[in-house]
Amino acid sequence: MKSLINLSIAILLLCAGLYFVADQLEASGGKGSKDTITIYNWGDYIDPDLLKQFTEETGIKVIYETFDSNEAMLTKIQQGGTTYDIAIPSEYTIEMMIEEDLLHPIDHSKIPNLQYIDPYYLDLPFDPKNKYSIPYFWGTVGIVFNPNLIPDHITFESWNDLWDPSLKRKVFLVDGAREVMGMGLNSIGESLNAKDEKLLRQVTDKLVTLSPNIKGIIGDEIIPLMINNEAAVALTWSGSAADMMSENEELDYAVPQEGSNLWFDNFVIPKTAKNIDGAHAFINFMLDPEVAAQNAEYVGYSTPNKAALDIMDPEIVNDERFYPPEEIKDRLEVYENLGLEWLGKYNEYFLEFKMSIR
Amino acid sequence: MRDRVAKGPLIPYLLWIAFFVIAPIALIVYYSMLDLNGNFTLENYKRFFSPVYIQMTLTSFFYAVIITFFTLLISYPMAFILTKTKHKYLWLMFIIIPSWINLLLKTYAFIGIFGLYGPINAVVSVFGIESQQILFTDFSFIFVSVYIFIPFMIIPIFNSLDKLNPTLVDAARDLGASPFTTFRRVIWPLTIEGVKSGIQVTFIPALSLFMITRLIAGNQVITLGTAIEQQFLVAQNWGMGSTIAVFLVLIMLVSMLFTGRKAKGGRV
Structure with a gap:
């Protein structure tokens, strides 16, 4: 009889344990402190050397996690408990996140490098005046x-x-x-x-x-x-x-x-972020023309950074298949x-x- | 007193069933009656009976039957030969070891093997035959699925063949039965339980296969499993996903009824 009771207790404990683990899993992601930022990005979508360079320049450590679909990212941030300081969703997901009030407004005065972004990619219908998002790639x-x-x-x-x-x-x-x-x-x-x-x-x-x-x-x-x-x-x-x-x-x-x-993938700062200043610093760092140029050459997508285009390999920049002229872009x-x-x-x-x- | 003795040992078992079998199924049934906004509806069930989903259910069923049939066709003779070998448990282990390798890894390997420039087509081209399209066909889908399920089918059949008393076979032969009659009247009826367990562990997972349908069949075969994955991860329609899952559970129950153990004895 005793072993039966033990077995019953074991099963109940297992249930409690599973519940606890699920809770922890949902809450994981991000430590949330002043000297680290947590980035949630698509896989293989940044030059890893730049993360090191950012830490050297600012002393802020980077915790980097990846997702493979907008939907998966959205679900995780919706659940709450995460403390991602930066995420990089696509435009229609950003629209959804704004509607659901999941994003922290971005303080443009803390991102002076925003001046290098081609105005063509700013103030788009999904986020008027770029209140919540800053262009990353398109x-x-x-x-x-x-x-x-x-x-x-x-x-x-x-x-x-x-x-x-x-x-x-x-x-x-x-x-x-x-x-x-x-x-x-x-x-x-x-x-x-x-x-x-x-x-x-x-x-x-x-x-x-x-x-x-x-x-x-x-x-x-x-x-x-x-x-x-x-x-x-x-x-x-x-x-x-x-x-x-x-x-x-x-x-x-x-x-x-x-x-x-x-399509556009933009930086956003989720409401649950812990290091808002660090997040702004990171966005500003990534918009630096040299950094953006290095990143664009590594990733292979098209950068919205006008100043970066000037210092990139002209063979890439003049490739109309990836940087189509405006009359073609207007049809998109x-x-x-x-x-x-x-x-x-x-x-x-x-x-x-x-x-x-x- | 007798009652308490009889019921006491059941408690851990009942708890387990309640938490890990009944509760999840109840949740699936509950979600299947919710629409996108979380309101009660039977719309999902109505949609399931539309031509697209009915056709999908039938194709899933059809492929699962074919996969199970070929798996059995290969596994039974293989298990039979295994029981006749000298080091039968060693051989059995060699067949089971591949099932320890992650399913996705094996599947990716087949993408390479079946490719237009893969080893099979390289061999074929030696004989002057043009490269064949193997990947993304019904053949490749069924081949890879059968390969994956063979170990699961072999184990129960091997066990029941191994337990078969060889004197019964000798007796049948002594009484003048031909090898075929011996098989049909003695060996097969005595190992049918192993075959049934093998069918269960093959047919039921085959109904809900999903990664292989994309990687090997290029979504040319859509199973119920694929549809559930899409509803949950892409459409974010948990209601419809759960509804498909409810029908999957129902089909499984029916197949269990057909392959379930009946009373011992019967016709011989």
Whole structure:
């Protein structure tokens, strides 16, 4: 009988222990003190040497954690208990975080280096007057392709080139509802933020006719697979494209004429931050032209820092595929926060498209 | 007095069941009746019966049956041969060791092996055959899944074959039964329980496979597991995710009923 009681107690203790661990896990992330800052960023999205340089210059230690999706980051910050001083979400997530009152306003007087940012990237609809966020990187969604593996007449000036019968089973798509549905909407000349069931229906029907050309709908594996020429064509973000092209020189990148997505990742300071001054110091440090230039060359995405462009390798800066001129940029659209209901609908239609691939 | 003796030992077991089986399932059922704003609704169930989800359930089921069938087809003879070898436990261990390696690592290895420029296509091209598309096909999906499940299927079958009294087989042969009849009337009925356990540990996880569907099948195969992952992580619709999970649990219960242990004896 005694061992039975012990066993029962053990189970109850286990439950309490699990609850405690879950609580700790949610609260982990960040120590929160004056001489450290905690940064929450995408994986491989900063030059690690710069973190060391920042600590040398300011004496502030950096704790660095990474996430792999806006949604995962948002969930963790929403739960509370975290003390991240800096996070780097994308624009539609920033909009959501502002709505939910999760962000600390940014004091522009503490960030003198803001003057180096191209005004084109400031005061955007998702965060008017940059009250809560400061630009970090930007990029586009487009098509990476290997010209040697496809017929000459396919140039990807139009999204509709993806539907060409010569591309049978040669196309990878990135596994994202907004990217793929957005591509479909763009291909019929509509906005990639459309909230119209009829349009989404029409786009899904059109996407279904693309299915013979699809080789796979995958995530980050797309980078090594394209480097190995496993497929000829891939729909992906400009930064992944830059990664692929630095390893496989045959590849090229194009943003079709009908328009595409223009995205931004910005610095924000969550409400729960403990070292507000340190966070400002870090943002200011990262906007320094030399630092921004070094970071942009390491990461491969496009920097919004005008002064940094002047000191970067001209070959990178003049590459119109990654730094498109303004008339092309004007055709690009920024994702709006659709709200969970419409995000759900985009996902349902995307699922229907995925089901059609055989 | 007799009652207390009978019920006492049950308490830890009941606690365990309550906290780790009943409570999680109750939570799933509860969440499945909430919409995006946390209000009570049956909309999720209605949506599950739309053509997209019904088709997905059927394909999941279909692939799980195929995977289980091929796993059994390979595992039964393999387990049979193993029991006849000299160092049978050593051989069994060699087959089980790969299951200690992380599933994702094995899956990534297959991406390399099956690639257009991978070793299989290199061998094929020696014979002058053009490179074949192996990755992102039904074949690669089923092959990798079967490979992953074989150790789980072999263990219960091996155990039941190992326990089989060899004198029964000898008796059948002495009484004039052909090898096939011996197998059909003696060996198979006596090892059916092992086969059933093997089917359970293969079929049920096969229904909810999810990473492999993206890495090996490139999302050309969508299982219920993939849909649950998407609903929770991307659409952030916990209600719909839970609803799919409820149906997954129901399908599992049904498959348990079919493969469950029946009363001993019966037809021989």
